[in-house]
Amino acid sequence: MPGNVRTGTAGSGAGQPEQAGQETAQETADRESFFGPPSLIRTICARLRCLGLVCAGVLVFFLSLFAVYRFSIWLYHWIHTSPMFITRHIDISGNVRLNRDMILHLGGLHEGVNAFSVSVAGVERRLRATPWVEDVSVQRVLPDRFVIRVQERMPSFWIRRENRLYYANDRGEIIAPVESSNFMSLPILSIEPGCEEAIPYLARLMKDLRSGILPVEAGAIATVDVTPSRGVELYLEDREMRLSLAPDDWEGNLRRLGVTIGDLARRRELSSVQEVRAAQGSVWVVLRRTTQ
Incomplete structure (x- = not known):
């Protein structure tokens, strides 16, 4: 009898922990079925952190913009x-016929205007749209200065077109009409058809006149x-004398013409000469x- 009692007590104590262990495993299985396995939870948390960082970066980017x-x-x-940036100084160089006020008016620039406007x-x-301007350079010098460099078209002749004189x-090449506001007395140029090849000698002629050759x-x-x-022919109105040069040997003909005129002047015979x-x-x- 005592042995039976001991045996029953031992059997009852061993059965309770086993039942508790079965309940814990069941709860764990239920929890994993609801939340998922731990690795999946960690993955989701990591992705949420990455998404948060991306959103924060985008927010910072747009705030910076x-x-x-x-x-x-x-x-x-x-x-x-x-x-600080009000224009106070405008320097102009290279102008000959166009004065300062004309250049500023034609360019639409004046003192007192904001330099950046x-x-x-x-x-x-x-x-450049002005007929007298060959080329121009405008430089903005901060904070309050502009520098304008102008290269003008210099007239050498008058030329007649449709009963009107032009520089x-x-x-x-025509520059602008001859007007009282820009009057300058110059020789009248006439070019007959078929003489286009001799036109480059006009520039050489004016250069040689200025150099004294x-x-x-x-x-x-x-x-x-x-x-x-006759090539290029000059008429000196005060002496009523004509000088002509053939362009076949421009340098040689020019030198010989200059020597002859100088010799006639020394002998004081130019007054009796009609043509050279x-x-x-x-x-x-x-x-x-x-x-x-």
């Missing part, structure tokens, strides 16, 4: 309203005619006919 945008607006407003390309474009350069004052020349038969022509390596002097 907004800050840059607001700063740009503030900076734009400041540089366009600050007294001026389009440098626009000023250059407007000045022309040393290549015979040909002893004739440019202001004494009334007309310059380019013809197939240099061509084909020779010089012809035509005297005036004496009236009886």
